[in-house]
Amino acid sequence: MANLNTDSVKQRTFDAIVIGSGMSGGWAAKELTDNGLKTLILERGRDVKHIKDYPTTNLYPWEFPHHGVLPMDVQEANPVANRCYAFGEDSAHFFVKDAEHPYVQVKPFDWIRGYQVGGKSLLWARQTQRWSDFDYEGPARDGFAVDWPIRYKDIAPWYSHVEKFAGISGNRDGIPELPDGEFLPAWPLNDVESYFSDHVKKNYKNRYVISARCAHLSKPNQIHLDQGRSQCQERDLCQRGCPFGGYFSANASTIPWALKSGHATLRPFSVVESIIYDDKLGKATGVRIIDSHTKEAVEYYAKVIFVNAACLNSNLVLLNSKSSRFPNGLGNDSGVLGKYVAFHNYSAHIGAEVEGFTEWTTDGRNPAGGGYIPRFRNVYKQETDFLRGYACGLSAYRYQQHKYDGVGANLKENLVKGEISPWYIGSHLMGETIPKETNFVTLDTGKKDKWGVPLLNISVDYDDNDMKMQKDFVEQLTEMFTSAGFKNINASTNHQAPGLDIHEMGGARMGKDPKTSILNEWNQVHSCKNVYVTDGACMTSTSCQNPSLTYMALTARAANHAVEELKKGNIS
Amino acid sequence: MDRRTVIKNLALVIGGATLLPSCLKGSGNYIPLKHINITADQEKLVSDICETIIPKTDVPGARELNLHIFVLKMLDDCYKKKDQQAIMKGMDEFNAMVQKKYSKSFSDLDAKGREAVLTGIENGNKPKTGGNKPPARRFRPQKDLQVPPLDAFYWALKQQTIFAYTTSQFFMTKEIVYELVPGRYNAHFPVKNLKTA
Numbered sequence: 049m050a051n052l053n054t055d056s057v058k059q060r061t062f063d064a065i066v067i068g069s070g071m072s073g074g075w076a077a078k079e080l081t082d083n084g085l086k087t088l089i090l091e092r093g094r095d096v097k098h099i100k101d102y103p104t105t106n107l108y109p110w111e112f113p114h115h116g117v118l119p120m121d122v123q124e125a126n127p128v129a130n131r132c133y134a135f136g137e138d139s140a141h142f143f144v145k146d147a148e149h150p151y152v153q154v155k156p157f158d159w160i161r162g163y164q165v166g167g168k169s170l171l172w173a174r175q176t177q178r179w180s181d182f183d184y185e186g187p188a189r190d191g192f193a194v195d196w197p198i199r200y201k202d203i204a205p206w207y208s209h210v211e212k213f214a215g216i217s218g219n220r221d222g223i224p225e226l227p228d229g230e231f232l233p234a235w236p237l238n239d240v241e242s243y244f245s246d247h248v249k250k251n252y253k254n255r256y257v258i259s260a261r262c263a264h265l266s267k268p269n270q271i272h273l274d275q276g277r278s279q280c281q282e283r284d285l286c287q288r289g290c291p292f293g294g295y296f297s298a299n300a301s302t303i304p305w306a307l308k309s310g311h312a313t314l315r316p317f318s319v320v321e322s323i324i325y326d327d328k329l330g331k332a333t334g335v336r337i338i339d340s341h342t343k344e345a346v347e348y349y350a351k352v353i354f355v356n357a358a359c360l361n362s363n364l365v366l367l368n369s370k371s372s373r374f375p376n377g378l379g380n381d382s383g384v385l386g387k388y389v390a391f392h393n394y395s396a397h398i399g400a401e402v403e404g405f406t407e408w409t410t411d412g413r414n415p416a417g418g419g420y421i422p423r424f425r426n427v428y429k430q431e432t433d434f435l436r437g438y439a440c441g442l443s444a445y446r447y448q449q450h451k452y453d454g455v456g457a458n459l460k461e462n463l464v465k466g467e468i469s470p471w472y473i474g475s476h477l478m479g480e481t482i483p484k485e486t487n488f489v490t491l492d493t494g495k496k497d498k499w500g501v502p503l504l505n506i507s508v509d510y511d512d513n514d515m516k517m518q519k520d521f522v523e524q525l526t527e528m529f530t531s532a533g534f535k536n537i538n539a540s541t542n543h544q545a546p547g548l549d550i551h552e553m554g555g556a557r558m559g560k561d562p563k564t565s566i567l568n569e570w571n572q573v574h575s576c577k578n579v580y581v582t583d584g585a586c587m588t589s590t591s592c593q594n595p596s597l598t599y600m601a602l603t604a605r606a607a608n609h610a611v612e613e614l615k616k617g618n619i620s
Numbered sequence: 621m622d623r624r625t626v627i628k629n630l631a632l633v634i635g636g637a638t639l640l641p642s643c644l645k646g647s648g649n650y651i652p653l654k655h656i657n658i659t660a661d662q663e664k665l666v667s668d669i670c671e672t673i674i675p676k677t678d679v680p681g682a683r684e685l686n687l688h689i690f691v692l693k694m695l696d697d698c699y700k701k702k703d704q705q706a707i708m709k710g711m712d713e714f715n716a717m718v719q720k721k722y723s724k725s726f727s728d729l730d731a732k733g734r735e736a737v738l739t740g741i742e743n744g745n746k747p748k749t750g751g752n753k754p755p756a757r758r759f760r761p762q763k764d765l766q767v768p769p770l771d772a773f774y775w776a777l778k779q780q781t782i783f784a785y786t787t788s789q790f791f792m793t794k795e796i797v798y799e800l801v802p803g804r805y806n807a808h809f810p811v812k813n814l815k816t817a
Contacts, residue, residue, distance in 0.1 A: 108792065108800060115690075115787040119697040236807040281803045411809040412802040452782065455673045455738045460681075463786055464795045468811055 070167020
C-alpha cells in the first residue's frame with residue numbers, strides 16, 4: 049500500500065498546475081509547456097474539443113428546432129444567461145444555466161459564465177485593444193485604487209508576444225492613448241463609418257474613429273497555420289465555435305498547442321475547492337479538487353500554481369484557501385481580497401439615421417463589428433466632473449426592409465422583394481468604473497454548492513461617477529452625431545446590472561504594497577510567491593479597453609517569470 | 621444535439637403530423653405538443669390560416685412547405701403561458717366571430733373570403749410600433765402580446781407564419797441565398813449590384 053500511495057502521489061505531481069482553461073488559463077498552459085514544464089490544466093466543466101464539440105457550427109437556420117429562437121422555458125429558467133446578447137439556440141450549450149451554479153446577488157449582478165474547456169473564450173466579442181500609460185498611470189494620477197506596479201514598457205513586449213500568436217487585426221493608427229500592435233490587416237470601415245471618422249478627425253482634437261481591432265485572422269501567418277487555424281470567413285457566427293479557427297479561442301489555439309507539446313495533462317470535471325498551503329514549508333504545495341461526477345476529493349501537487357478560474361471564481365478559490373497562516377484566504381494578510389471589484393459601464397446607447405450615401409452599401413459581414421472610438425475624455429488632463437472616461441463601439445448599417453402588410457400573394461412577394469433602408473448609425477458606451485472597497489465579493493457562510501464549495505456573495509453596484517459618465521456619453525455623442533448631420537438621434541440609457549458587460553475585474557489586485565494589494569508586479573501573491581493570479585482578478589483598475597488582450601499579455605509575462613524563478617530556485 | 625439528431629427530430633415532427641391527421645382526425649391531440657392542446661380541427665384552422673397568409677403561387681405555399689407544423693411548434697415552445705392562453709382564447713373568438721359573420725367556418729370560406737377575414741382583423745388593430753426607433757432588422761416573434769385575444773391570435777399566427785416561411789429551407793435557398801460562409805466583407809459596395817435590391 050505504501051508503494052501504491054507513493055506512486056499515486058507521483059502521478060498526481062506536476063511542475064505546474066493551471067486552474068482554468070479559458071482566455072488566460074490557456075495562455076498559462078501554453079507558455080509553461082513551451083518551456084518544458086509538466087503542466088496539469090484543471091477545468092471544472094466538460095472538455096470542448098475544437099470543431100468536434102461545436103455541434104451547431106455548420107447548421108443552417110432552418111436546421112435548428114426553433115430556427116434560432118430559444119424556447120420560452122429555457123428563457124424563463126435562465127433570466128441571467130438570457131440577458132446576454134450571445135445566448136441563443138445556437139450557443140446556449142456553452143453558457144452556465146442559472147440553476148446549475150447558484151450565487152448570491154446581494155445586489156443585482158448578472159454573472160455570465162462558461163464552464164467548459166475554453167471557458168468564455170468561445171463566446172467573447174473578440175475586441176482587442178492595448179492599454180497605454182494613460183491607463184496604467186490612471187489610479188496614481190487621479191488618486192483612486194492603488195498605483196499599478198507596472199507601466200506600459202513592462203507589458204508592451206508581451207502584448208506583441210500574444211498578438212503575434214493569437215492573430216489581431218487592426219490598423220496602425222498612431223494614437224498615443226491606444227498603442228499600435230502586431231497587426232494583421234484590419235477590416236475596413238464602411239462609407240458612413242469612414243465619413244464619421246473623417247468628420248471627427250477634422251472637427252475634434254484627440255478624438256478618433258478607427259477600425260475595430262479584433263482577434264480574427266484576416267490574413268493568417270505561418271504561426272496561425274501551425275495551430276491548425278485558417279483565415280476568417282466572415283461568418284459572424286462566432287458564438288457557435290469556429291470550424292476555421294478564424295477567431296482566437298483557447299479551444300482553437302492555446303489549449304491544443306499546449307497538449308501537442310506532450311507536457312500538458314487536461315483534467316475536465318475538476319472543481320477546485322482550494323489551494324493547499326503548507327504552513328511548515330511556507331508555500332503552496334498543490335490544489336484540492338472535487339471530481340464533479342464522483343464528488344471525490346483529489347489532491348494534485350506542483351511547484352507553481354496559476355489561478356485562472358475567471359475573475360470572480362479566482363477570488364472564490366483564494367478566499368476558500370484557508371490555512372493557519374492564511375485564515376482569511378490565501379495571501380489575504382491585507383484584508384483586501386475580494387474587494388475593489390469593478391466592471392465596465394455599458395449603460396447607454398445612441399442611434400441615428402444618416403442621410404445620403406444612398407448608392408452604397410456593404411456586402412458580406414464584418415467580423416470586427418465596425419468602428420471603435422478610443423477614450424477621449426480626461427486623457428491628457430482632467431476636464432470633466434467625473435473621473436476617467438469611456439470608449440465607444442460604433443457601427444453603421446443598412447438592410448433590406450420589407451412590407452409586412454396584409455396577407456396572400458402580395459405579402460409573399462414582398463418578403464422576397466425588399467427595399468434598401470436608409471443608413472443607420474449606432475454607438476454604445478464602454479466606460480471605466482472606479483474600483484471601491486464597497487464593491488466586493490465574499491464567501492457565503494451557510495450556503496454551499498453540490499461539491500461543498502461555499503457560494504459567492506456578490507455586492508457590486510454603479511456609483512455617481514458612472515451616472516455622470518453615462519450622461520456625458522449621451523451629450524458628447526449627440527453633439528458629434530448632430531455636427532455630422534445625422535438625423536433622428538435617439539439616445540437611450542439602461543440600468544443593466546453590473547456583470548452583463550462580462551468584464552468583471554479585481555478582487556485580488558496587483559500593487560506595490562502588500563498592505564493594500566494581493567499581487568506583486570509579476571502577478572505573484574505577495575506572501576505566497578509560487579501562486580500567480582493572472583486573470584481579471586488581478587486588475588488594479590479597469591480602464592475602458594476590452595480586457596482580454598491585457599489578461600493574455602499579463603499571463604504570458606507571468607508564466608515566463610515563473611519559469612525563470614523556478615530555474616533560479618527562487619520558487620520550488 | 622448533433623446535426624443528425626436535429627434533422628431526425630424535424631423529420632419525426634413533420635412525418636408524424638402529415639400522417640396522423642387522416643387517421644386521428646377529430647380525436648384530440650396528435651402532434652407532440654408540450655404546453656398547448658390542439659385538436660385536429662384547430663390544426664386544420666391553423667393550416668388554412670397559414671395557407672391564406674402564404675398561399676401557393678408559382679412557388680410553394682404554406683401547406684406544401686408544412687409551415688403550420690413549425691408555427692404550432694413555435695406557439696407551443698416559444699411563448700409565455702399567459703400569451704399561449706390569450707392565443708388559444710383568441711382562436712375560439714376567431715371561430716365564433718367568423719361563424720357569426722358568415723354563418724360558415726373559416727375553412728368553408730373560399731380563398732377571397734378567408735383573406736377578407738384576416739385583413740379585416742389586421743386593419744382593425746395594428747400592433748404598436750416602437751416610436752422613432754429604426755424598425756427591426758428581422759421579423760421576430762413578439763415578446764409580449766398585450767392585445768385582445770383575437771388580435772393576439774392573429775398576430776402570433778401571422779408573425780410565426782412569416783418567420784416559418786422566411787427561415788424555411790425553400791425560402792433561404794431558392795428565394796434568397798442565405799450564406800453560411802460569406803468569405804468576404806465589401807465595405808464599399810454599389811447598391812445596384814445587390815442581388816435582392
